Amino acid sequence: MSSISSIENATSPLDWLEGTLIVIQKNLAIFPASKYSKVAELVKNYLLRNLKTPKDLFDCLNKKNSQCLINNILLGFSLEHGIGTIPNLTKAFLEYQKAAKAKNSFGQFFLGYCYDNGIGTSQDQGKAFELYSKAAEVGHTNAQESLANCYLNGRGTTKNSEKAFELYSKAAEAGHLKAQYNLALCYDNGEGTIKNSEKAFELYSKAAEAGHLDSQYNLAVCYANGEGTTKNSEKAFELYSKAAEAGDLDAKYNLALCYVNGKGTTKNLEKAFELYSKAAEAGDLDAQYNFALCYLNGRGTTKSSEKAFELYSKATEAGYLDAQYNLALCYANGKGMTKNSEKAFELYSKAAEAGHVNAQYNLALCYVNGKGTTKNLEKAFKLYSKAAEAGHLNAQNSLANCYLNERGTTKNSEKAFELYSKAAEAGHLKAQYNLALWYDNGEGTTKNSEKAFELYSKATEAGYLDAQYNLAVCYANGEGTTKNSEKAFELYSKAAEAGDLDALYNLAAEHLNAQYNLALCNNGEGKMRNSENSDEFMDIIKAPHANTSLNAMEPQKTLQLINLLWFYHLPNMGTLEIFSRTTKTLLFGAFVISDLGLCRPADDTPQSGKIYSVLEYLAPKICKGGFGLSIAIYTTLPSFPVKLFQEKDL
Numbered sequence: 001m002s003s004i005s006s007i008e009n010a011t012s013p014l015d016w017l018e019g020t021l022i023v024i025q026k027n028l029a030i031f032p033a034s035k036y037s038k039v040a041e042l043v044k045n046y047l048l049r050n051l052k053t054p055k056d057l058f059d060c061l062n063k064k065n066s067q068c069l070i071n072n073i074l075l076g077f078s079l080e081h082g083i084g085t086i087p088n089l090t091k092a093f094l095e096y097q098k099a100a101k102a103k104n105s106f107g108q109f110f111l112g113y114c115y116d117n118g119i120g121t122s123q124d125q126g127k128a129f130e131l132y133s134k135a136a137e138v139g140h141t142n143a144q145e146s147l148a149n150c151y152l153n154g155r156g157t158t159k160n161s162e163k164a165f166e167l168y169s170k171a172a173e174a175g176h177l178k179a180q181y182n183l184a185l186c187y188d189n190g191e192g193t194i195k196n197s198e199k200a201f202e203l204y205s206k207a208a209e210a211g212h213l214d215s216q217y218n219l220a221v222c223y224a225n226g227e228g229t230t231k232n233s234e235k236a237f238e239l240y241s242k243a244a245e246a247g248d249l250d251a252k253y254n255l256a257l258c259y260v261n262g263k264g265t266t267k268n269l270e271k272a273f274e275l276y277s278k279a280a281e282a283g284d285l286d287a288q289y290n291f292a293l294c295y296l297n298g299r300g301t302t303k304s305s306e307k308a309f310e311l312y313s314k315a316t317e318a319g320y321l322d323a324q325y326n327l328a329l330c331y332a333n334g335k336g337m338t339k340n341s342e343k344a345f346e347l348y349s350k351a352a353e354a355g356h357v358n359a360q361y362n363l364a365l366c367y368v369n370g371k372g373t374t375k376n377l378e379k380a381f382k383l384y385s386k387a388a389e390a391g392h393l394n395a396q397n398s399l400a401n402c403y404l405n406e407r408g409t410t411k412n413s414e415k416a417f418e419l420y421s422k423a424a425e426a427g428h429l430k431a432q433y434n435l436a437l438w439y440d441n442g443e444g445t446t447k448n449s450e451k452a453f454e455l456y457s458k459a460t461e462a463g464y465l466d467a468q469y470n471l472a473v474c475y476a477n478g479e480g481t482t483k484n485s486e487k488a489f490e491l492y493s494k495a496a497e498a499g500d501l502d503a504l505y506n507l508a509a510e511h512l513n514a515q516y517n518l519a520l521c522n523n524g525e526g527k528m529r530n531s532e533n534s535d536e537f538m539d540i541i542k543a544p545h546a547n548t549s550l551n552a553m554e555p556q557k558t559l560q561l562i563n564l565l566w567f568y569h570l571p572n573m574g575t576l577e578i579f580s581r582t583t584k585t586l587l588f589g590a591f592v593i594s595d596l597g598l599c600r601p602a603d604d605t606p607q608s609g610k611i612y613s614v615l616e617y618l619a620p621k622i623c624k625g626g627f628g629l630s631i632a633i634y635t636t637l638p639s640f641p642v643k644l645f646q647e648k649d650l
Contacts (some may be wrong), residue, residue, distance in 0.1 A: 020046060020057065021070050021106070024077060028142050029176045030212055033117065040081035058084030072099035073106045080119065093120025100131065108135035109143040116146070116155070129156030136167065144171040145179040152182075152191070165192030172203065180207040181215045188218075188227075201228030208239070216243040217251045224254070224263070237264030244275070252279040253287045260299075273300030280311070288315040289323050296326075296335070309336025316347075324351045325359045332362075332371070345372030352383065360387040361395045368407075381408030388419065396423035397431040404444075413444035424455065432459040433467045440470070440479075453480030460491070468494055 023046045027039040044054055061075040076095030079088045093114050099107020112131030115124045129150045135143030148167035151160045165186050171179030184203035187196045201222045207215035220239035223232045237258045243251030256275035259268045273294045279287030292311035295304045309330050315323030328347035331340045345366050351359035364383035367376045381402050387395035400419035403412040417438060423431030436455035439448040453474045459467030472491030475484045 017057075017060065017070060017074060019050070020074060024074075025106075025142065029145070029178055032178070032214075033113070037081060040077075040083055043077075043081075043083060054078070054084035056084070070106070072096070072102075073104065073110060076107075076110060089120035091120075103134075105135040105138050105140040105143065108132075109140055109146070112143065112146065125150070125156035127156075139174075141171040141174045141176040141179065144168075145176055145182065148179070148182065161186075161192030163192075177207045177210055177212040177215070181212055181218075184215065184218065197222075197228035199228075213243055213246050213248050216246075217248050217254075220251065220254065233258075233264035235264070249279050249282055249284040249287070253284055253290070256287070256290065269294075269300030271300075285315050285318055285320040285323070288318075289320060289326070292323070292326070305330070305336035307336075321351050321354055321356045321359075324354075325356050325362075328359065328362070341366075341372035343372075352386075357387050357390045357392045357395075360390075361392050361398075364395070364398070377402075377408035379408070391426075393423045393426055393428040393431065396420075397428055397434065400431070400434065417444040427462075429459045429462050429464040429467070433464055433470075436467065436470070449474075449480030451480070 020043055023043050024039060027042050028036070031038050043057075047054060047057055057074070058078050061071055061078060072095045076092045076099070078084055079092035079095060081087065093111070096107055096110040096114055100111040101107075108131045112128045112135065114120055115131065116128035117123065129147070132143045132147040132150060136147045144167050148164040148171070150156050151167065152164035153159065165183070168179045168183040168186060172183045180203050184200040184207070186192050187200035187203065189195065201219070204215045204219040204222060208219045216239050220236045220243065222228050223239065224236035225231065237255070240251045240255040240258060244255045252275050256272040256279070258264050259272035259275065261267070273291070276287045276291040276294060280291040288311050292308040292315070294300050295311065296308035297303065309327070312323045312327040312330060316327050324347055328344045328351065330336050331347065332344035333339065345363070348359045348363040348366060352363045360383045364380040364387070366372050367380035367383065369375070381399070384395045384399040384402060388399045396419045400416040400423070401407065402409055403416040403419065405411075417435075420431050420435040420438065424435045432455045436452045436459070438444050439455065440452035441447065453471070456467045456471040456474060460471045468491055472488045474480050475491065476488035477483065
């Protein structure tokens, strides 16, 4: 990277002093002001290669050799950075001032730098601007670049992007690397000129080739995203590697991402973990956050919720919002520490107030469920509104439910429909399902079976179980599509075998209504198969309580009622004895179904072994060879498929 390789070994004092000045000048064009100490290190290396020590430099300068025209500048630099002496910023400032008074452009630049950053004197950006202007006028490229920074950021003068662009252009044309980089940024962001990604790429390339670290990183980003050039993950990986090796934290972080996603290289979670570790240790907050994720999920290292919690805490202290949100999740779920709903609520609140959308949504859930705070549907509604406005799809769907069910606001079906539509269009499965229900039932809009079918299909393709079931009903009844019993059978089978009711109502271990309708497909309407004989059927068992009034809008009460009743069924004028009850499932609409299991006639002897089976036939994996005692069938089912109807939250 260093530009000192072109300087030949010097012999006379003047030669090596001039060489030292060249090292300073050229490397000031590479490193930002915050890393000028690196320039001092390169000066020391140059001196050693010329068989000189830092003390030799300082002693020579202190002799005030009249031939050493650059004496004040080098002495000032030595005093500023402690080269061969103890640092003394006040004395450094005075040496630069002497050179500047002699109208030396180097002296003017360094004195401007002192005023700009308050080195050895009070900060005065107006004076800095004035001194940079004088040096820039006579072609001092470092001064031109610094003056451009003043115009770009309005430091010591009025902000003027066009003037900044002009000055960056001058210095860049003379080979100044930082100016080339900053000029590339101007083209990249359309600052002081028309946005031009191709020109930015060209300038990043030029500066990167000469060893400019930030340009190497930005050039890698260009290749990674295909900005100003053809996308090339391999080239991006190569450049991230170079910049990371040179100590660039952002490059280390992005290189880790390459290893995580297998972009431009083979996927390697262990290598990613190592890079996150290094960048996190150096204080990179993004790396600390992802380092915590590695521990939380056991990616590239042993899983450790405690270590993840520790890292989230550290990044949270530094004000990293995503870490604050994830720390709240740790408290909410007891990951890496004891569960603490109050602490989770406090952290969600802070992150939400700072504009973190996921935190706003989760804070709303706290108010809805009274977790860590008092239940407050009005506050939940406001938070859903904020997150929904920012494009949070779960919040849009939940806000629609608020409008529909008067939770924290006045009922507004039109608004609910609008929000379901927005979230559904963006691919939110529950919203697609909810919107389909509205079209299916003509709620808040004109009934449109074709549109309902289309939305059920979309959600089904993405694996949404409720939609899969209702799509099967569409095919079974020819609603919104041509009647297709085979397709209905296929979808009922999938829904029956899915077994995951986290996506449903979390009330049962299987989608029993789908199994019931699958039985209808197998056996013909109104019949169930007798497992004793595959060719024999029995009538659907009717419960004497089939006409009991069950309120579908009060699911908990309905379930309690079902649970309390011992149903006695009357197949063929005989009594069906109940031995036990399994999980109940409430399905909304024209019917309720509770247990659908195994049964036998009461007048039959246990020794006969006759069992009339639905579950055994439909779900042998669940039955695992049958139960010890027969399990009852209770049902108030119609003899035709009926859709589920309930808006899904979250």
